[in-house]
Every structure is written in C-alpha cells, then in structure tokens.
Amino acid sequence: MSVLLILSLISAITFGPVPIKTMDVAKVICYKIFGIQTAQASELLNGPTMEIIWNIRLPRVLMAVVVGAGLSLSGVVMQAVVRNPLANPYVLGISSGASLGATAGILLGMFSWFGALGISVGAFAGALLTSMFVFAIAFSGKGRGNTIKLLLAGMAVNAICSAFTNFIIYIAKDAEGIRSVSFWTMGGLTSSSWNLLPILFVVTTVMIVFFLTQFRVLNVLLVGEESAMTLGINVAKVRKFYLVLTSCVTAVVVAASGTIGFVGLIVPHIVRMIVGSDHKRVLPISLLGGSIFLIWCDVLARMIMYNSEIPIGIITSMIGGPFFIYLMLTKSYGFGGE
Numbered sequence: 001m002s003v004l005l006i007l008s009l010i011s012a013i014t015f016g017p018v019p020i021k022t023m024d025v026a027k028v029i030c031y032k033i034f035g036i037q038t039a040q041a042s043e044l045l046n047g048p049t050m051e052i053i054w055n056i057r058l059p060r061v062l063m064a065v066v067v068g069a070g071l072s073l074s075g076v077v078m079q080a081v082v083r084n085p086l087a088n089p090y091v092l093g094i095s096s097g098a099s100l101g102a103t104a105g106i107l108l109g110m111f112s113w114f115g116a117l118g119i120s121v122g123a124f125a126g127a128l129l130t131s132m133f134v135f136a137i138a139f140s141g142k143g144r145g146n147t148i149k150l151l152l153a154g155m156a157v158n159a160i161c162s163a164f165t166n167f168i169i170y171i172a173k174d175a176e177g178i179r180s181v182s183f184w185t186m187g188g189l190t191s192s193s194w195n196l197l198p199i200l201f202v203v204t205t206v207m208i209v210f211f212l213t214q215f216r217v218l219n220v221l222l223v224g225e226e227s228a229m230t231l232g233i234n235v236a237k238v239r240k241f242y243l244v245l246t247s248c249v250t251a252v253v254v255a256a257s258g259t260i261g262f263v264g265l266i267v268p269h270i271v272r273m274i275v276g277s278d279h280k281r282v283l284p285i286s287l288l289g290g291s292i293f294l295i296w297c298d299v300l301a302r303m304i305m306y307n308s309e310i311p312i313g314i315i316t317s318m319i320g321g322p323f324f325i326y327l328m329l330t331k332s333y334g335f336g337g338e
Contacts, residue, residue: 001285001288001292002290004288004292005065005288005291005292007067008291008292008295009061009062009112009295010022010026010060012056012057012061012064012283012295012296012298012299013025013053013057013061013243015257015302015303016052016057016298016302016303017050017302017307018052018336020053020057024049024053025053025119027029027055028036028049028050028054029058029259032054032187033082034197037130038301040196046312055172055193055194059192059193059194059197060189060192060298061298062201062255063189063192063196063200063256064189064267064291064294064295064297064298065073065196065291065295066197066200066204066253067200067253067256067257067260067263067294068203068267068290068291068292068293068295069204069208069290069291070156070204070207070249070250070252070253070290071089071250071253071260071263071264071267071285071290071294072209072263072264072268072286072287072289072290072291073088073204073208073211073246073249073266073283073290074088074246074249074253074264075087075088075263075264075265075267075268075286075290076211076218076220076264076268076279076283076286077211077242077245077246077306078091078243078246078264079222079268080218080219080221080222080279080288081218081239081243081246082147082151082239083147083221083222083224084147085162085184085269086265087265088214088261088262088264088265089246089250089253089260089264090250090254090259090264091151091154091162092134092153092154092157092247093130093131093133093134093154093156093157093158093242094125094127094130094131094247094250094251094254095129095158095254095259096126096127096157096158096159096161096162096165097126097127097129097130097131097157097161098124098127098130098162098251098255098258098259099123099126099162099181099184099185099256100118100121100126100130100161100162100164100168101122101123101124101125101126102122102123102126102181102184102185102258103165103168103181104122104126104168105118105119105121105122105123106119106180106181106184107168107169107172107174107177107178107181109167110122111125117195117196118257119184119191120191120196120256121255123184123199123254123255124251124252124255126161126256127247127250127251127254128247128248129249129253129257130157130161131244131319133247134150134153134154134157135157135159135240135243135244135247137153137157138150138153138195139236139240145194147239148166150243153163159268165279166172171324173307176196176219183258183311184258185258185259185313185314186256186258186259186311186312187257187258187259187260187261187311187312187313188258188260188301188309188311188312188313189257189298189312189314190309191256191257192256196256197327198214199252200237200252200256200276202249202254202255203249203252204249204252207245207246207248207249208287210245210302211218211283212284213280214306215278215279215280215281215282215283216241216280217275218279218283219232219240219278219279219280219334220233220260221235221239222277222279255300257312258311258313260294260312260313260316261313261316261317262316262317262319262320262321262324263290263293263294263316263320263321264290264322265320266320266324267286267289267290267293267326268282268286269291269324269327270289270323270327271285271286273327273330293316294312294316297312297315297316297319298312298315300315301314302314323332
C-alpha cells in the first residue's frame with residue numbers, strides 16, 4: 001500500500017491541463033529536496049513546468065494525502081467509539097459549523113483580517129465551536145456521554161447551523177460569493193499551498209501517531225461498553241477524549257478542504273471488509289487507502305471537464321454512494337464482525 005501511495009502521488013502530478021512527464025517530476029523534486037541538478041534539467045528548472053510541479057500540483061497532491069488520511073482516521077475512530085456503522089467525521093455537526101463559518105467569511109466579510117487564510121480560519125472556528133456545543137449538550141444532564149444523545153445533539157446542531165447558513169445565502173446580494181460558497185461546501189483542494197500544508201500535516205500526523213497506539217482500546221470499544229468496563233476502561237472518559245481529538249483533526253481538515261463526503265465513511269468499511277475488524281490493521285490501511293482514494297478523486301475532478309474543475313466532493317459522492325449501497329447488500333460483510 002505504501003508503494004501504491006508513492007506511485008499514485010507521482011502519477012497524479014503528471015495529470016492536468018498541461019501534461020507533464022514523470023521524469024520531469026522526479027527531476028524537480030530531486031532538485032528542490034536534494035539540490036541535485038543535471039545539465040539537461042537546467043531549462044526545465046527555469047521554465048513554467050517548474051512552477052506547475054512545485055507550487056501548484058505537488059502541494060495539492062500532498063494535501064490530498066493528508067486530507068484523505070485525516071478523514072479516514074476520523075471515520076475509523078468515530079465508528080468504533082459510537083459503535084455505529086453510519087458514523088462519519090461529520091456526525092457531530094462539524095461540517096455544518098465549518099460551512100457556517102466559511103459562509104460568514106465569504107459573504108459577510110468576517111475573518112477578512114486574516115487575509116488569504118480568512119475563509120479557512122472561519123471554517124475552523126465554526127467547526128470547533130460547533131463540536132464544543134455538541135459536547136456541552138451530550139455530556140450534560142441525564143444520560144451524559146450516551147451515544148444516542150451524542151448523535152442526536154449532532155443532528156440538532158447540524159440543523160441549526162444549516163439554517164443560519166441558508167439564511168446568510170438567502171439575504172446575500174453577491175452572486176459570485178454565493179457561487180464560491182457553493183463550491184466550498186462541495187469540497188475541493190484548490191486552496192492547497194505550502195503555507196497551509198504545515199499546520200494540516202502537523203495536526204494530522206500527531207493524531208495518527210496517537211491513535212495508532214490505541215488500537216487495543218478501539219477494539220474493545222467496538223465490541224461494547226460492558227467488555228470495556230470489565231477491562232477497567234472508563235468508557236465515558238475515553239469516548240469524550242477520543243471524540244475531542246477526532247473533532248480537532250476533522251475541523252482542521254474541513255477548514256482546509258471544505259466538506260468532502262464519503263471518504264471517512266466508506267474507506268474504513270472497505271478496509272474492514274478486506275482485513276477484518278482488528279484496528280491494528282484497520283487504522284494504517286485506512287490511512288493509506290483514504291489518501292490513495294482522494295488523490296485519484298482529485299485527478300478526476302481536474303480532468304473530467306476540459307479547462308475546468310468540479311468540486312472533489314461530487315466525485316467522492318458519485319463513487320462512494322453506489323459502493324456503500326453495494327457494501328450494505330453484501331451478506332458476507334458485517335460491521336465489527338457482526
């Protein structure tokens with residue numbers, strides 16, 4: 001899978017309105033990272049191809065890798081924690097909160113003092129505040145920390161945020177801004193840049209490293225609360241902690257890429273269907289699978305229309321929806337070994 005990811009990464013850079021040779025990609029990367037330059041490469045390194053590879057396509061493909069891994073990680077953990085096969089990274093209303101923040105940034109000019117990162121900052125703030133609101137509801141009163149209460153709180157907050165987002169769009173006069181909101185909410189990697197990647201990479205990597213050490217706990221949580229408590233695990237505390245961490249990584253990912261659906265839902269299911277429910281295998285393979293899946297979805301989004309680009313969320317939904325229906329109709333597959 002790691003080799004397939006590297007091959008996908010290099011191949012994806014060659015696709016686009018301007019075709020680029022694989023050897024040219026290798027020459028540019030070798031020059032930028034290792035300082036290696038051949039006599040034949042001097043013209044390449046001083047031409048427009050250098051700009052396309054290093055400043056446009058490579059950051060975009062790397063963002064696809066990180067976003068795909070982040071969404072898959074959140075999906076795996078979320079499904080294990082709430083023991084619901086339909087759980088995904090956005091089940092706590094994070095996507096609607098991010099959409100509200102991004103819409104406020106685009107149409108109302110909020111967060112404009114952050115410059116080019118204003119929309120991402122608005123989306124991150126909306127996602128984070130939304131998840132905090134959901135936690136406040138779910139972990140208070142009767143049945144605190146209950147899975148059903150958590151999911152219902154997410155649905156309620158999702159409806160509220162969607163209502164405010166639609167209201168802002170309804171009263172807006174800026175047609176181009178409304179189009180930008182529509183494009184953002186369908187997800188995309190157009191905002192990819194070397195400035196945005198470090199934050200996204202650090203947060204996602206830290207979460208990946210942590211959860212790769214938690215596979216035993218996730219296995220027990222997937223079996224049920226009774227088994228977890230028998231082994232001395234404080235289910236409510238662990239569940240809250242894991243949900244906070246997945247909310248953070250999802251908020252960062254959504255702020256950078258918009259709402260890209262189905263990656264965190266179908267990739268974990270496909271992996272479980274192939275390797276079983278042991279998170280020691282499910283986690284790393286889901287990370288690689290999510291990255292590869294999103295890389296090629298982005299290639300399709302860039303190539304499917306001449307001189308234009310469609311939101312990547314459309315591609316993931318067109319592929320993910322039918323495949324998820326197939327999974328549900330497959331008798332040989334059961335979530336968590338059920």
